[in-house]
Amino acid sequence: MRKAFLLLSCLAVVVISGCHGESNFPEATGKGSIRAINAIRTSPTMVVLIEERRLDNVAFKASTRIASQDDLEYIFNIEARLAGDIVNTRVASHLLDVVKDTDYTLLISGALAAPDITVWELPFREWNGSETVFEMRFAHAAGSLGNIDVYLSAPGIAPILGNEVGTLSFGEVLPVADFETGEYVVIYTTAGDPSIVHFESDTFPLIPQTSTLLAIFDSDANDSGPWSVRGYFAGGGTAIVSPVNATSTARFFHASTALITADIFNDETLMAPPIVTNHAFGDVTDDLDLPSGMNLLLYRDSTNTGAPLLDGQVTVFDTAHKNVYAVGDVDSLRTIEDFPDRRSVETLAKFSVLNSAINHPSVDFYIVQNGADIADENPALARITVGSLPEFTTLQEGNFEMYVTTFAEKTVITGPIPLDSMLGDVFEYVIYDTVLDPITADLVLIPLP
Numbered sequence: 001m002r003k004a005f006l007l008l009s010c011l012a013v014v015v016i017s018g019c020h021g022e023s024n025f026p027e028a029t030g031k032g033s034i035r036a037i038n039a040i041r042t043s044p045t046m047v048v049l050i051e052e053r054r055l056d057n058v059a060f061k062a063s064t065r066i067a068s069q070d071d072l073e074y075i076f077n078i079e080a081r082l083a084g085d086i087v088n089t090r091v092a093s094h095l096l097d098v099v100k101d102t103d104y105t106l107l108i109s110g111a112l113a114a115p116d117i118t119v120w121e122l123p124f125r126e127w128n129g130s131e132t133v134f135e136m137r138f139a140h141a142a143g144s145l146g147n148i149d150v151y152l153s154a155p156g157i158a159p160i161l162g163n164e165v166g167t168l169s170f171g172e173v174l175p176v177a178d179f180e181t182g183e184y185v186v187i188y189t190t191a192g193d194p195s196i197v198h199f200e201s202d203t204f205p206l207i208p209q210t211s212t213l214l215a216i217f218d219s220d221a222n223d224s225g226p227w228s229v230r231g232y233f234a235g236g237g238t239a240i241v242s243p244v245n246a247t248s249t250a251r252f253f254h255a256s257t258a259l260i261t262a263d264i265f266n267d268e269t270l271m272a273p274p275i276v277t278n279h280a281f282g283d284v285t286d287d288l289d290l291p292s293g294m295n296l297l298l299y300r301d302s303t304n305t306g307a308p309l310l311d312g313q314v315t316v317f318d319t320a321h322k323n324v325y326a327v328g329d330v331d332s333l334r335t336i337e338d339f340p341d342r343r344s345v346e347t348l349a350k351f352s353v354l355n356s357a358i359n360h361p362s363v364d365f366y367i368v369q370n371g372a373d374i375a376d377e378n379p380a381l382a383r384i385t386v387g388s389l390p391e392f393t394t395l396q397e398g399n400f401e402m403y404v405t406t407f408a409e410k411t412v413i414t415g416p417i418p419l420d421s422m423l424g425d426v427f428e429y430v431i432y433d434t435v436l437d438p439i440t441a442d443l444v445l446i447p448l449p
Helices: 002-021
Strands: 031-038 046-050 053-058 067-070 073-080 089-097 102-111 114-123 133-141 148-153 166-168 177-180 182-190 193-200 204-206 211-218 227-233 238-241 248-254 262-265 276-279 288-290 293-301 310-316 321-327 334-338 349-355 362-369 381-385 391-395 398-406 412-421 426-433 441-445
Touching: 031 046, 031 053, 031 073, 073 114, 089 102, 089 114, 102 133, 114 133, 133 148, 133 166, 148 193, 177 182, 182 227, 193 227, 248 276, 248 310, 310 321, 310 334, 349 362, 349 381, 362 391, 362 412, 381 391, 398 441, 412 426, 412 441
Parallel strands: 031 102, 133 211, 248 321, 349 426
Antiparallel strands: 031 067, 046 053, 046 073, 073 089, 102 114, 133 177, 148 166, 148 182, 182 193, 182 204, 211 227, 227 238, 248 288, 262 276, 262 293, 293 310, 321 334, 349 391, 362 381, 362 398, 398 412, 426 441
8 A cells, every 4th residue: 555655656657757758738928907897888887807716897897907918818707697697697708818908898798698799909108207299099989870980180170081090980090190289179070970960079189198098988878978988087087078068967756745836047147037936835947957067956945035945056077967956944945956767678677766755755666466465575775765865776577566554564655656677777766755644655656767
């Protein structure tokens, strides 16, 4: 037995010595950088993995963080939570041989269940510190657009055929080009026809010794225009490129029985006309255009010129929407503002609810299968307090019933109220006081604009 052990030990030494003499594994000689961008408008947040190691999550129009990787071969995997599933599914894989000193961008597009992965490559740029130029690439990630021409010029210069930086089909990126530092406007037109402008940006500055990827996407319901442009910087980070004459909007909810019917002004002098008139309890406006930035709000009695009933504010951003709610009791009356998430996702339904019921300052919210007894169920959303921002959850397809109860109790305030959910739906509800019955409350669906 001892001889056999010694023989095996000697063989092991021979094998190890042989392996040590010459490795079969490749050795890295440098590093490249990798990031991924999601161009699937109706996708949930996806997961990007390098082999089996998670790189980052990536939402529509967003980029993962930039990963620095040895110049070796890797399989990049994409995972997503498909409809009805409770775990992620691997929906795509891509083999990438990373070359040192090269930047890689993986564009995820196409169908969620089987996405396409397009790779854009760019050699690292070594700046010596004296350059007066920046470098830029332009990419096409808008599935609803055909071929486009891209123009980059000083403000006020109309696009003229022959002056375009280049022409793009979906999924393509133009070669990198240098431009002198200054202020610019980017314009996307139908290929070969500069009179059909799809997107024209506001003026933006570009500084020397920087590298940027500019990509155009389809917009979604959270945007105020038909297309959206994002800038992705070589060192990481993303910027929204505002269109010329960009709009920013706010939608107003009168959600307090402590506030009488009011006009809303965004002018401290009260010299300009009100932006909303006769705003009564339960009223919800459409999306109203407001100047980008902070707007001071004054709610005044619609029937006289007395002191303001309520001061508030809303900060709006180019191309984005805000909701503004007047909430609270007499001694706590205030406005709160929130970004509504209206983007439809093909694998689920989105659901949000705001509690504005003064008579029910803290409630639980149930979403249960038809006929289910809430005594046997846990709330979908617990302890929703008056004046807090809307609470959010997701649903699968099906037929449900909703209940509002007193917090930590099964005392029903309202319900059952039917809810028929389909994938891609976006539901926005508000819990209001019932004016004539303080024991109950009204649960109201707010139609999207």
